[in-house]
Amino acid sequence: MNNRIFLSPPHMGGNELAYIQEAFESNYIAPLGHNVDVFESQIKEYTGAKYALALTSGTAAIHLALRVLGIKDGDEVMASTFTFIGSVAPILYERCTPFFIDSDAASWNLDPNLLEEELAHRAATGKKQPKALIVTHLYGQCADIKRLAALCEHYGVYLIEDAAESLGATYEGKQSGTFGKMGVYSFNGNKIITTSGGGMLVSDDEKLIAHARHLSTQAREAAPHYEHIEFGYNYRMSNIVAGIGRGQMEVLDQRIQRRREIYERYHRALASIEGIAFMPELPNSVGNRWLTTLMLPESIAPEQVRLALERDNIESRPLWKPMHAQPLFQGAQNRLNGISDTLFQHGICLPSGSSLSDETVDRIVSRLKELIH
């Protein structure tokens, strides 16, 4: 198992253990402490978001975004269909109704034309608008976020950006996660930087983050006897985990650079093969290329490729199965164009960890060429 090539393994920078050690020395083995404060400051400084809240996961961050925006009980929430379940499970936690929107070919992310059609149709027919839109910047590549933000603004829909996979990706120089009312990052074990598990909720709205902070620690009022007016959650990030995040932030730019180099290497070697199409990058945007993803020629079954790579101890993965096709969301409303179904049918994610050597990428490329030719 030792020489297994993983899809996206953790890649420590070197200082993480020292920050954990610091937590031990101060005995702040708790969901608060210096590492948590520093990690939040680093995220604010890096992304330009005014306020940040460190949490146990990205999913928890999305859940709190819905809670503090007052979205609940039958409210409708639109979302990317081409995403990971953590994006949209919180819609169900709050007993809301999901409405899924397909991707476009230009970004593989939420199609602004479909969104506009749906919102304009509702405006014209007097149908209620959704309360919020959760847009995912998938695989580290930016959605057409400026246009999506303008549509949300125009129709009075809260924009929540799921930037779980896209920390460091920019659109016109502005960080993904900072265009909407609230943004979410994940530090799950396979992300571009990791804390083993964790998330961050960001916003320029001080009150929203203050409320989320309150809810993340069981909504305790400031009374010695633990007074409760509303219910919260145990969602706050541990000071140990935040120590890992602190060290990881110091190397984030290097990690992005290496992921982009790995993408370029795959691209140079494979892009000319007929029928192959890599996940695009919108003009004016720079993704973090968290995972290199591509569509295989129609005659090749991605599952056969995945299994063949697996026999060589190389981990790959199908593209996400769209939410509208999940049994969990059977019957949910949607606006589709077939793109995410096609991506799921023909796409594959390749090993993309920033610790991959050029030689290993070349070995994967050679194997792929044998399988695809």
Ligand SMILES: Cc1ncc(COP(=O)(O)O)c(C=O)c1O
């Ligand atoms: C697009 C997307 N949304 C949400 C999440 C949820 O993040 P977490 O695993 O930290 O809960 C993830 C990652 O796991 C993700 O990839």
